[in-house]
Amino acid sequence: MRRWVISLFLILSVLLSSCADSIESQVQDTSPVSPVLVRPQNEKYLREDEWVRMLTLAIAFGDQRTVIWNTIxxxxxxxxxxAEFIQYVNFLAxxxxGTITSFARATETESGVIRSHxxxxxxxxxxxxxxxxIWWIRARTSDLRxxxxxxxxxxxxxxxxxxSKxxxxxxxxxxDYTVLYLDALSSGSKDALTALIGHNLTIRSKLQKAAIGRRADELLIFYRDHVSxxxxxxxxxxxxxxYAVIEEQTIALEPGSGRTRSVVFTETEGVIRAEEKIPEQLTRLDGVFTFNGETLFDLHEKNVTIDSEEAIALLGIPLNLELLEDEGxxxxxxxxLVVEAEGECDIDALSFRGSVHQLSVSYSNYRTKTGLKPGDSVYELYYRYPFxxxxGYLLSFSDNGTAKTLAIQVESDYIARMTIILNP
Known part of the structure; x- marks a missing residue:
């Protein structure tokens, strides 16, 4: 009997000691993330799915990122x-x-689009x-987005x-650039914004510098009035x-009417550009084309026309007059100068009259009322129209139900051609 009691005592002592060790280890390891969770199943390396799971854990548990780093x-x-790992995970967070809910491999189509960027x-x-x-990580915010x-x-x-480093x-x-850029817009700092727009750019002229300043001014106005x-x-x-895409909240004109807009940031050879899709409208004076100072076409007229008697008196005998496939x-x-129109045309008599559909100019003696012309620096264009x-180098306006567009062709940082398109 005594021997049995001693044996029982020894067994209980071992069990209690074991439990104590277990409890102590749990107290010492208060981490909500166990290193086992990101340990490779094959004991050699993390597979793709394990890799993404590791990232989701690092995103979710900010105070355990050092622990997770050590398990990779x-x-x-x-x-x-x-430090670079933690910086990267901070960016992902x-x-x-919100709360990470799932992750999954992107489809081949989705992956192809993202890789192409x-x-x-x-x-x-x-x-x-x-x-x-490419893998998708999904999360749900507190407001169930x-x-x-x-x-x-x-x-x-x-x-x-x-x-990959x-x-x-x-x-x-x-x-980091996008954060600085948006912070400059939020604080209204033109100096900071101008410096960011011109970062790593080679400034070759005062006009280029002025165009950057004008863009900064217009961005600050737009963000003040339209973007949270x-x-x-x-x-x-x-x-x-x-390549990065930032989604912004626009200012709601009425409760619940807020929307989002996207800004694309691209980097090429160290130069970062923000693609700000802000509407540009052709000014009234740039809708008037002149030849050697004489008004040739005014896009604000109800019907833009061409007449051989007036045109030949101003421009001289045309190089060519031809009928097109569509009748009239x-x-x-x-x-x-090339003009396409619909109306009456007698090639033998060198007589024509009609409504203009499209006209294109490529010589500098054709220009708008403000002086914008082929041969101008592209920065002249950017100064006038920052976006x-x-x-797409298209400037439009609508007049009495007719869409009127000035399309500008740029080559080697100069305006090569300006084309007016009239769509009834």
Whole structure:
């Protein structure tokens, strides 16, 4: 009996000691994320799905990022430092506010579109965009908005995920630029905004510098009147080296009427551009075309016409007069001027009269009432219309139900041709 009691005592002592060790370890390891959760199943390296899961944990548990960093197999993080990892995860967390809900591989179509953005901006990227898989991480905000963000996973030649130094640095530096850019707009700092617009640009003329200043002025006005600014009013919805999309909240004119707009940031050879799609309208004076100071066409007239008697008196004998395929349409050509119209045309009599559909000028003696003309520097155009590039070099207005557009062709930083298109 005594021997049995002693044996029971020894067994209980061992059990209590074991429980005490277990409780102590739980108290010491208060981490909500166990390193086991990001340990490679194959005990060699994290697979793609494990890699994305590791990122979601790092996003969700900000105070455990050092722990998570230490669980990543060293060969998969050789190119970057812990500080760069934490900076990258901080950026991802900014892009996905709320609670992470799921992650999944993007479709081939989605992946192709996202990879193409990187291909357009940096053709010498290493690894190539084709060596990256694209994954969606989804989150839900406190107000039940569903968000998603595309994360590129760079792969080595064996298909093993790893952190590419060039990819991470490109993404974080571009994101830092967007934050500074939007902060400058939020604070109304023209000096900061001008410096950011001109960052890494070679300023070749006073006109180019003036165009940058004009763009900054117009951006500050637009954001003041139309865009909610400040942290929390925007979110990065896509980021890949050389390409980022920022979603902004517009100012609601009425409760519940707020919408979003997107700004695309691209980086090429160190120069970052913000694609601000802000409408540009052709000014009244730039809708009047002159030849050697004489008014030739006024787009604000109800019906823009051409008449052989007046045109030949002003411009001289045309180089060519021809009928077009559509009945009643004709084309008349002078040096530096081509006009297409619909009406009456007698080639033998060199007589024509009709309503103009389109006219195109390529010589500098044809210009608008303000003096804008072929041969001008593109910065003259940017000074007058700061967002014309984002509008596809198209300046339009509507007059009595007729859309009237000035299309500008730019070559080697100069205006090569200006074309008026009239669409009834």
């Amino acid at each position: 197999p060293p060969n998969q993080r050789l190119e970057i430092t812990q 900014d892009c996905l506010p 990187a291909n357009k901006t940096d053709t010498k990227m290493s690894p190539k965009p084709e060596q990256a898989s 569903e968000l998603k963000f595309a994360v590129p996973v760079t792969l080595d030649d064996a298909g093993v995920p790893y952190f 060039s990819w991470l640095r490109s993404q974080t530096s571009l994101y 600014t400040g942290r929390g009013s925007y979110r990065c919805v896509e980021m890949i080296p050389g 349409d004709f084309r008349v050509i002078w040096p530096g 014309v590039r984002e509008n």
